[in-house]
Structures are given as C-alpha cells and as structure tokens.
Amino acid sequence: MSDTINFIIDGVEIQGREGQTILEAAEAAGIYIPRLCHLKGLTPHGSCRVCTVLVNGRPQASCTQPVAEGIVVESESERVQQIRRDIIDMLFVEGNHFCMFCEKSGNCELQAMAYRFGIPTPKFPYQFPKRGVDASHPDIFVDHNRCILCGRCVRASRDLDGKHVFDFVDRGPHKRVAVNAEARLADTNLDASDKATEVCPVGAILRKRVGYAVPVGKRLYDEKPIGSDIEAAKTK
Amino acid sequence: MSASLQAAVQEICQACGNDRTRVMDIVREVQSRFGCVTGEAMDLIAKTVSAHRVEVEGVVSFYAFLSDQPKGEVVIRLCNDVIDEMAGSERIVRAFREALGIDFGQTTPDGRITLEHTPCIGMCDQAPAAMVNDVIVTRLSSDSVWAMVRELKAHMDPKRLVQKLGDGNNAHSLVHAMVENNIRRSGPVIFADLTPGDALKKAVAMSPQEVIRDIKTSRLRGRGGAGFPTGIKWDYTRSAEGAKRYVLCNADEGEPGTFKDRVILTEKAELLFEGMAIAGYAVGAETGILYLRAEYAYLRAFLEDVLNRQRSRGLLGKDVGGKRGFDFDIRIQMGAGAYICGEETALISSCEGLRGDPKNRPPFPAQKGYLGCPTTVNNVETFCCVARILDKGPGWFAQLGSQGSSGTKLLSISGDCKSPGVYEVPFGVKLREVLKMAGAEEALAVQVGGPSGQMVGEKDYDRSICYDDLATGGSVMVFGPQRNLLHVVSKFLEFFVEESCGYCTPCRVGNVLLKERVDRILAGQGEEADLAYLQDLGQTVKMASRCGLGQTSANPVLSTLKNFRSMYESLLRKPIDGKQLSFDIHQALADAQTVVGRQSVHF
C-alpha cells in the first residue's frame, strides 16, 4: 500500500497511515503513549505535553506530530519518562488536588497517570492557588481547584455541541477556564446532555447527584491501570 | 452610558467591517475610548461580530494593555526591566508612589491616573523610562517624576510632557518624542542611504523566482532570533497552495534589551517597506501587515505617513514599482502588550483577532499561516537586508560578515557600559571587541540574546557574534562587577512567568517553580540539592515546552549554572541537624493556628 508509513518506536517497527499522528499510529499498534489533553474525537490540543516523545532526538508532542517515513521515536526511555513525571508533578502542585475526598477518585486520569508512573507524592512544592467553585447550574458543577487546563471542555462544547460554553481567559499562571456568561454556569446554555459535561479528565466538571453511584474501589482505574486497554489490544 | 456604549461599539465594529478577525482593533479602540472593555462591551462586541462573549473576554484578558476594569484617563506604565532597575528605577518607583499617593496597580481616587509596571519598553539605552499613555518619557529622575506628575495633574495631556525632542525623526511632528536613536555605529547594510525605489525596481525587473534565488545566494538568515534562511522560507511560502499569500513584518520587539527595530522604524521605514514589497513580489502576496507592538504606538502616525509617501511614489498600491499586475499594500496591526506575540504563530493568532497563543506546528506559517493562507513572517531588520541585497547584489552582501552568517547585525547594547545604543557590526565580530566599542571592558557578565539567550563571562569574550556561536536577535546586556547575577536571573524568570501564554504545562508551571527555587537560594536558604533540582527542572521546561518561549526560558538558569556556578555555591547553606533550611515551622503552622485560634503546644 502506498500510503503506509513505516517508522520505529522504541526499537519496534510499526506502520502508520498518512495523516495520522504518532500517538494515533502507536495506539493502533497497541502501544500506549500517555496523554491527558488528548481525547479521541476532539481536535488535538498539544497543551499538557505528557505525550512528549523524542522524534529523531527532538522533543515533540506525539498527539500533534504527524507520522513520517523512517522516523525514530523514543517514548519509554528514562529521559522521556522523567519529563512526563515532571509534568504530572507540575499539574498536581499547580492546582488543589485532594484525591482522598474527590468524587472523581478512581475515575480520574491525572490520578491514574500518577499511579501508572509510580508517583506517591509530587517532588515540587504545592502552590495552593485560591480558586473557585461554581455550583450554580442545576445539574453540573465546576470546581476550578482541580482543573488542569486541558481544554477538552472548550473543544467539546465548541466542536461537538456547537455551543462554546467554555473558553480560556487570562494568561500564564493565571490562565483559567471561564463560561460564556457574566460569571455563572447557570447563565449559559449548557445542558446536562452536552458532550462537554463528559470529557473532563479530572474532577473539575462533574455531574451532580451521581458522584458515588459506583463505589470507590470499583472504579475504572481501580481495576486496571490507565492505558491498559490499549496495551491489551496488542497482546491479543 | 449604556446607550452611548452601544452606539460606540456598533460604530467601532462597523469601521472594522464587523469582522471577527479584527477584534484586536475593536477592543483596542473600545479600551482607548472608555478606559476599559467591560463585560457589557464584550457582550455587545460579540453580538456584533458574531463571536461568543467568552471569546472576547479571552482576548481582553490576554493582553496587558486591555482591561475589563476601569483605568485612569492617563495610564503611567513604568518599565521594570532589570536594566531600568540598574539605572535607578527603584528611586523612580518611590517618587511615583509618593507623588501620586498610590501604589502600582492602583488608580488615583479621582479616577484620573493609573500607575502600573510593564516589562521592557525598548528604551534600555535611555533608562529609566516609562509610557504615559502612548507618550514615552526617558531618563527619569525623582525630580522629573515629581515635575511630571504636577504637570499631568494640571493639564492631563501626556503630549505636553515632551519638552526636549530626540534626534532624527524623533523630532518629526508626527513622532514628537524625546526618544533618542543613539546610533553609535553605522554599517553598509542598514544605516547606509538608499534612494527609494531603487531596490524594488531591480526586483520587479526579475522574476519572483530570481528574487528568491538572489536571497538564497546572499545566505541571508532571519534577524529575529531563530536565524532561519530567508530564501528558503520564501520558497516554501511561494510554493505552498493557497488562494492568497501574506507577508508579515514582526515589529513586536519584546525581548528585553532589544531596541534596534525601534531605531529602524524611526529612521529607515522606507527601506523596511521596500523590503516588504520585494517579499510580496517574491512570494506572490498582495497584502503585508506590520505588527507593531503597543509600546511603539507613538510611531504609528509617522509610519502611516511613510506608507502614504511610499504609495504616492508608486512603491505600494497598484502596479508597484511600475510592474504591471503587481499590487501590494501594507496595513499596520497594533499589538496590545504581550511579549509572546513576537513568536511568529502567536503573532498570526493576534492578527486574526485571537488570544496571542502560539499555534501547533505543523502546519508551519509558510504552509498555513494568517487566515489559513501561506504566510512569511520576518523581522524588521531582515526586510531591510532584503532591500539592500536587491540593490547591491547578493554577492556584495555575502562577502560581509562570516561564512555561516553573512551581512551585518544590529546590536542593542545596554546596561553597565559607557555608550549604550545601536551598533551595526559585521557578523563574526568578537564579543570583546563589541564590549570595547561600547565602553564595557569591566563587564562581569554579558547576557547575549536577551533573557532567552545566554549569560556569559570573561572566558567567553573571545567568542564571536554569529549564528553558529553566540547567536542574538540583537540584545546585549552588560552587567558590571557590582551586580548580583542571581538577582538578574530571578528578574528574567519573573519576565517569563508574566509573559508565558499559559497554554502548555511545562512553561506555565515550570517557570514559576524555577523562580521559586532561585529566590530561595537568593534568600540564603538554598541547599546543595537545589542545584541539581534547578538543572533537571530547567531541562524539562526546555525539552517539553511547546514554543520558543518555554524552550528558552530556562536558559538564564542553565547558562549561569554552567558559567557562574560558584555564584550559586557561595549562597548555599549546609543543613543543620538534617533540617531543611527553607522549612519554617512557625510559618507552616500560621494558617492553622489562625483557624484554630490558639498557639500550638509544641512550637
């Protein structure tokens, strides 16, 4: 086939297709590259940088970098894993993540990522930012303390729901998610059935009244580490 | 108020064709008329240009010169760059506070004057300096601050603060600024004379491909910092598919310590615009945009006038340079206070009326740039080189400078030296010679390439200024023996923290963490392990960041750890009884004790 692209990840030869990103091609071959801002079905964002790999020795975000013939990709080496660990640590200390009493615990991708990387506690000092909670909406609440600025809600609302309920405001360390209204989520046209309410990787956008429908200990990542579904496809 | 706001917003949007991509111009105009862009104004703008309110809010909150809170009729922005600090801005800070009776970030109770800090405004050679609305005031002293405030309170007209005019076009009625050029050394490329039209006419006598070939032959590389070969960039832009093509000139000049583009814009605007027209001809563009940083707004009317003169000379407009069918014109896009907008994809975002976030690459601007069309973005100085190359020939240019770096380079030299200013030097010149020219033989350290460059010391003074050795977009900051270099590093990190767009994790969070640890060492609480911590963290930020800002923001730390390690070591302390020095048990318990309302029994 003419549109097959051959390249190497961590010594393994794999085939991708024209137009695929490195992350997608790896996934199709049963290789999991850690990711947080990326979600299938949404435009790649390239913001968390957890998916960083070295392409011919140069760092690139694999969720935005297209495959190319003959590239050599380094993903699981110690120096790349070290970068990923640092980034996960950064996300933990940037916000206020108290997993032990967060509704999302066990279903949270950030927490699951820390477990996958064997991080018991971040090595950077906690920043303890002062951030708010918006519980105005009848069905959904937003807890900015846990937001990791991945932009999934922004993209889902804009591209899947056709609404633009969320977007980023301010910049640098002050950057945050805001709603398309003076201040309150209740004043937007967000509906409980919107895709934007389902995509948050952490416990920043949650549905009300269903937090403990599945008990802690029986949740998604309590059972299997994050990424194991992708890796399982390979062993089959 | 509300009705008048509504009418004004509609009129402003109308003047911009209700075009969503012109949101920058719209919000800038609303800000200047009403002193802020309120939530109500955002709502109105969004409705008029078919955007969402939160998008407009995203833009307004991104740029430092825009605000949703009311500001005074006059806004004073004092440059808090490290060079200004060295020139005594601390005294100026005090004088402003006392004279106005308010602190930075505040507005006088009568709502008339707002006082703020701002990063480098491109006046390091005449520091300390400030902006009073669009007016630049330089060489401030406590006395001049008191006098200025007295006057402002009397007439509220910043223009009247300019009493002594600067040299050259700074004295032009449309500029009317006290700014000085300080051109200390002229060279054959930028500061030589050119008869308007000569270069352009030679260009249009050739085919666009031949022009690109000449630029390649000259081995011209970009003067904005990254040093990409200009001919190749144009080739990509020309051969990319697209209905339209664009030529963008990067006049954002935000790297602290750089001010050479400001001098070009003041004295050599014709040369620049001719270079842009040549680029337009070469890549097949009809439109050029000059992205001018908000700090240089005082040059805008003058530049518009130069554009008009170029039009009347037939060097812009229809059938440019007498070439049938070659139409090309230039408009000015104002920035609004964001260093990151100098990054070429962020600059494009800003021109499109968006937050100044860099874009993901690929696609590169040459493939899909402004409005999705093939676009070349070049620095001000690069375009001037282009015009000169077409006039004098690529061979003439290529023999100037060194092998890998042809031509001359403008350096903006500031800090502890006798003659700060702009120097046109051939590439390949030794740093030591440059220091001698500027009267800076005593230098303890030199920051080459601005905060994102490297800090080097005596042992590196025999290295040369060129792309393959000490690369620089133009900034050369000199630090004398009396300076605390670690403090300088901390100031640079503060700059990057403030100016990061916040899009990606390593830059948004990493720079804050770097600064925290450098400050801890500065406070005498550093330990041996902190050096490895800084090295590793710096490396992660450099490797994992998404754009050039984060990929270079750790450089001040990494280059001083390499070149001035003993300076760090002399500040480190040994832990006593295995206790972490930075840990203060009383401070750690303070919050809890306040909540509980009593002292701990143990501490």
Ligand SMILES: Cc1cc2nc3c(=O)[nH]c(=O)nc-3n(C[C@H](O)[C@H](O)[C@H](O)COP(=O)(O)O)c2cc1C
């Ligand atoms: C954070 C950041 C700021 C930048 N600021 C400027 C600037 O003010 N002026 C400039 O010409 N280039 C700047 N650049 C470089 C531009 O991205 C781009 O490389 C340059 O404009 C290309 O023009 P050239 O090839 O003529 O140098 C900056 C880059 C980064 C990463």
Ligand code: SF4
């Ligand atoms: S609220 Fe959730 S989905 Fe939205 S940016 Fe924050 S972490 Fe991402």
Ligand code: SF4
């Ligand atoms: S490196 Fe910094 S400035 Fe560049 S995209 Fe990331 S956060 Fe923005």
Ligand code: FES
């Ligand atoms: S998953 Fe690639 S940057 Fe976030």
